[in-house]
Amino acid sequence: MSDSDEYTYDSDDVGEDSDENSDAGGSDGELDPDVDLENQYWLADDLIKSKPQEALEAFLAFIKQDLARSRGEIPNKPKEHVELADVGIGYFHALKEVILIYFKLSQYDSMLEHLQTLLNFLPEVTRNERQKAVENILRAISSGDAASFSLENQRVLVDTYRLTLGVLESLSIDARLTFSTRKSLGQIYLQMSDIQNVEIIVQELHAACKDSETGLDDLRNRAEWLLEMTALELQLCVLTRDKRRRIAAHQRTKLLAHAIVDPTTMGIIHEDCGKMYMGEKKWSEAYQEFFSGFTKHAETANPRARECLKYVVLANMLSLSDINPFSTKEASAYKDAPMINAMIQLREAYQKNNAKKFEKILRDPKTNLLGDTFLAEYVDDLLQKTRQQILVDFIRPYRRVKLESIAMELNVNVKDVEPILVKGILDGTLLNSKIDQGKGVLVVNSAVGGGMSAQWNALSKWADAVGALNGQ
Helix, strand or coil, X not given: CCCHXXXXXXXXXXXXXXXXXXXXXXXXXCECHHHHHHHHHHHHHHCCCCCHHHHHHHHHHHHHHHHHHHCCCECCECHHXXXXXXXXXXXHHHHXXXXXXXXXXXXXXXHHHHHHHHHHCHHHCCHHHHHHHHHHHHXXXXXXXXXXXXXXXXXXXXXXXXXXXXXXXXXXXXXXXXHHHXXXXXXXXXXXXXXXXXXXXXXXXXXHCECCCCCCECXXXXXXXXXXXXXXXXXXXXXXXXXXXXXXXXXXXXXXXXXXXXXXXXXXXXXXXXXXXXXXXXXXXXXXXXXXXXXXHHXXXXXXXXXHHHHHHHHHHHCCCCCCHHHCHHHHCCCCCHHHHHHHHHHHHHHCCCHXXXXXXXXXXXXXXXXCHHXXXXXXXXXXXXXXXXXXXXXXXXXXXXXXXXXXXXXXCHHHHHHHHHHHHHCCCCCCCEEECCCCEEECCCCCCCCECHHHHHHHHHHHHHHHHHXX
């Protein structure tokens, strides 16, 4: 809003006896101080992007004059004539802009000094105003991955959050804002892999979720807070590899199904639950959780949606599901992204039993799918599933198949074929099939088979022994 003509007057338009305009200007046609201040604010606002230093100076001048106005130090505008609804609002918004400009100019000490002033002024503005201001400032300075910040920027980031938390706690005017600010600081520490401080934050958040009388989790009034705290705790469990605590945290979420929660929180919880099921090789359950996590992330356009969609496809293939995860509107919106497009091609190669194309896509340095450490952890499982599917289709028309032919079809070395076949025989995929090691062939659907490998004989005897024990 920079159309200053709306707020100015031409002296020729103000008559000698214009008493009705006495509130807009004096007898000499001077601009009303309130209107002049508003014009200064919007002129400063217009300069933020193009000339931040000039904008900073203009906002600082505005703050100085607004303070003088509120004290009744401006001519023609005594303090008692200042409208109560206007006192401090412009001053508060100008302070916010000054803080953001100081941050943009890397003048961190000045930024923190004015942040302290703004925080002390929070009781004078509405709850909505203070939440928007604090969240906008913290979001601006913490955008990006804190782990990639310089040590100086990390220090400023933590100092900013700590200062904000300290003032919010001392004022005790907004428990929700205090909780969300502490949670955001926990996320910052998480990005920095600062396990000790994340643990402290989780404990502080959990304490805020307890009933003051019973000391137990307040499942009725603090359900949303508990879920947000749990989302952070689950991410901590990943860093500490605390499986038992992770399971307990997920159990807690089942008691909080009634809570109305920000999709971001539920996205984190569903995604982590999917990863937990993946570790247990419960592929179908993992697929369901990943897809739920993806849809929650997509609701808020969270960048995690793209990452989570990769895991949806991964679990989909491992579960041998015929469901096309890209059939939904939410998933199809991401199909043009290079990484997601690679996952689509990977799934198509998997469905067509094309081992060579499958591995080529998987190891393509351009998309770098294996650069995702979580996905890479399940490459062996994925390859085994894929090879088993290809193997079953390949040998179906035959009674005897050379191991060399199988190796070519699976795109592996001949020496790697036998372990693949043994696994397929043991898990029932290659029912009644035998390996003739001497002739280097797989005898398909044969109840008896001479010349089995020593490895197969040993495994067969072991299986019989286990079966005998179970029968006792």
